[in-house]
Amino acid sequence: MADIELREVTKRYPDGTEAVKQVSLEIGDGEFMILVGPSGCGKSTALRMIAGLEDISDGDLLIGGERVNDLAPRDRDIAMVFQNYALYPHMTVRENMGFALKLAKENDGEIKSRVDEAAKILDLEAHLERKPANLSGGQRQRVAMGRAIVRSPKVFLMDEPLSNLDAKLRVQMRTEVSRIQQRVGTTTVYVTHDQTEAMTLGDRVAVMRGGIIQQVDSPKNLYERPRNLFVAGFIGSPSMNFLPAQLEGDTIKLPFGDAQIPDELKSRLKGNGKGGEVIAGVRPEHFEDSDVEPEKPGLRFTAPVSVVESMGSELYAYFDVESGGIESSDLTELAADSGIEDLPKHGSGEVQQVVARLAAASGARPGKQANLVLDTRFIQLFDPNGGKSLTAEQ
């Protein structure tokens, strides 16, 4: 076990493009660190540099305090779980899991006992003599995990290990991964593009975009105090609503109406609330149906609901608001990543779609007006130029 430190690590390709730009990150001993971001953000490249599968163009990589830039993967004492598992098809599960130990010239008895122990943890004992081709997706995934834990390496690296599983199994394996990591207590770097995985698994999460780390924080802080528009939009599902707003003295002008700036928001704004154009970010759960909760304080308004999605325990109500639209490169990239950039009237234009998460008891129906209340205490404000948060600590 060891800590990992990246000091201004850069990956530059021969054609000059930089996949990872001066990333500095400290990962503590035993910590579960998640690298998350849209595709092409450099998270996998960063992981492969830690593994030694990619050269580091600039900067230093330290594992356990030792600079390992020039060490071959085999000398770094790391284990990696690949997205497609990369199990050796010509070996049985036992041989797959024992391969690293065999290369390390451990004796057969030791290999057998360690593989058996790992198989027990992963519930693979019944499948040890089978070939990977005869295993289900979930079993293969567990073998890949087993191959990693059998070695008790300093570091686990996982490259989207759950993305090839179907949705239900993925949730199950997610808890499994977390359980195993807590049990063996090995420093882990986990790459994913799925923000739910990032939020549920990690001790800390590093959000990356364009080769740059946007924010490193606990999942809770990322959610509540995103440092910029990109992080705010990336973390959370359904994602945060972004609306143009204006600050005028003690009043914030939102497309739904004007509201007093609550003290809580004012204290977070500190000196930033000079006034003028801002982007307001509102999480869907900070709306509520005012017919369900008439006592709830906040900004009251009515909105024409266009679509209602019922989740059983809650409702997602979509409604349109008239607004001037907002322009931001962060939001464009987020839209591009989720594949919604081509959809009409989302994020920009005259009419903007907003999603609200309401109690299941809400009477919101498609095509009807709904009475909503917005809890103004939780509004996040962002600078339209650059997308920096005005309400979170930088």
Added chain:
Amino acid sequence: MEAASVPAATVRKRSKGNAPPSASPRTPWWMWLCVVAIVLFCLFPFYWLLNTSLKAGPDLSTSALLPPNPTLENYESIFRDSNFTTALKNSAIVALITTALALIVGSFCAYALARLKIRFKFTILAIILTITTFPQITIAAPIFKLWRDVGLYNTIPGLVIPYLTFALPLAIYILTSFFREIPRDLEEAALVDGATNFQAFYKVVVPLAAPGLATAGILTFIAAWNEFLLAITLTSSSNARTVPAAIAFFTGSTQFEQPLGTISAASVVISVPLILMVLLFQKRIVAGLTAGAVKG
């Protein structure tokens, strides 16, 4: 085989619909007729060879479909002839060494072409393939002169080296497409697991490319085993002469006897191992030749 593996459901659906007769699941009778005709056409020469090899003396001049007095005399006579048995040994040695070298060197080349970032990779592969199209007669004479000068004439290496000129491109071409199909992640997993690059190659890549190695091995073995032009140009005695060349030097047991019977017997003897091998590995060879064209 193919017809039997069609799922029952597909067959039923097809026969129910108004499909034209040619699309019916049963092969029409005239198709079978064609198959039989083609098989007869292809196999008849070999049958005639077998037929002739079982005849002796005056029977050789008959054209009966079955030998009137079948005899193994010709086979006994060729195995008594030390020229034939040493040639058989030479053939085996030359073909096996050629195959082994082609596979070892070829797999390194193919791996480099499949994996490494090399400039003009396609051009290199194209040049390698072009070499196989050279008519052998163009290199036979120069090599003859050269081998005479350097002392490789009439030696086993003197045959193996020119044989590699067609064996290597074949092996490289087949193995390149096999190595390309092996996911890179597997090697990377091996590297992270503590393997050196070479260990990752021979413990992970080579076992997975085994079908490709088998295909390339069989094809190079056959090519080297059957080769005639270079064998007859570059050998002068039983020191290195291989069977195809040795057969050309067969004489009858007496000066007045036609060597036709013994030639036929020798030809059958050298064909049988190849036929057995091809039948045994038929599926692998086909799979090997189409690898890269269709993704499994």
